[in-house]
Amino acid sequence: MDDIADRLADVTISESELLAKGFCEYRRYSLTVSIPNQGEVEQKRDVIAGGKVVAVLPVDVNRDEVVLIRQFRLPAHLATGKGDMIEIVAGRVDADEAPADAARRECCEEIGVEPAKIAELFTYLTTPGITDELVTVFVARVDASAVRERTSMDGEYIRTQRVPIETALEALSHNTMHNGPALMALQWLALNRARLKELLG
Numbered sequence: 001m002d003d004i005a006d007r008l009a010d011v012t013i014s015e016s017e018l019l020a021k022g023f024c025e026y027r028r029y030s031l032t033v034s035i036p037n038q039g040e041v042e043q044k045r046d047v048i049a050g051g052k053v054v055a056v057l058p059v060d061v062n063r064d065e066v067v068l069i070r071q072f073r074l075p076a077h078l079a080t081g082k083g084d085m086i087e088i089v090a091g092r093v094d095a096d097e098a099p100a101d102a103a104r105r106e107c108c109e110e111i112g113v114e115p116a117k118i119a120e121l122f123t124y125l126t127t128p129g130i131t132d133e134l135v136t137v138f139v140a141r142v143d144a145s146a147v148r149e150r151t152s153m154d155g156e157y158i159r160t161q162r163v164p165i166e167t168a169l170e171a172l173s174h175n176t177m178h179n180g181p182a183l184m185a186l187q188w189l190a191l192n193r194a195r196l197k198e199l200l201g
Helices: 074-080 099-111 165-174 180-200
Strands: 011-013 017-021 025-035 039-048 052-060 065-072 084-087 089-092 117-125 134-141 150-153 156-164
Touching (some): 065 165, 065 180, 099 156, 117 180, 165 180
Antiparallel strands (some): 052 089, 065 084
């Protein structure tokens, strides 16, 4: 299995140069990386500093529902013309905060419910060619009947949707959603639905 696993690289990285700073920093790196059968190669790469992020799929195991959210995203609007996206709970991990704690906090902030139990599923890099953003995905047990319909904070305007699990999984086959964390979490649910009670009690 080691042949299909990420591995450490033999690389030397210089001090980075700050190119721009807005919501995130945009930096340029000079590096020398050892490529098998080719030797050392010098490269320059620009990186958006995305940092650590959590995404949470809230599930009501008693009602067989998931809680999805709807939120406007400008980049999605520019890319597809459909910026009013279906998503799952997500947000950045604060400094000195554990991902699981961030996942619980984001559930409270975005849907108004603290999870009864939470389980870590997997981590992934969103676009490793341009950003170091690392997402940890969780599944959380919630009481969907307590979910708020709307949330507004820090310029974010969130609307919640309680959806039967079957309906959410069926939507995957229609290519109507394009939010990465939501798609991956629902694909995980399609493969592991039978494990929900084992993971969440």
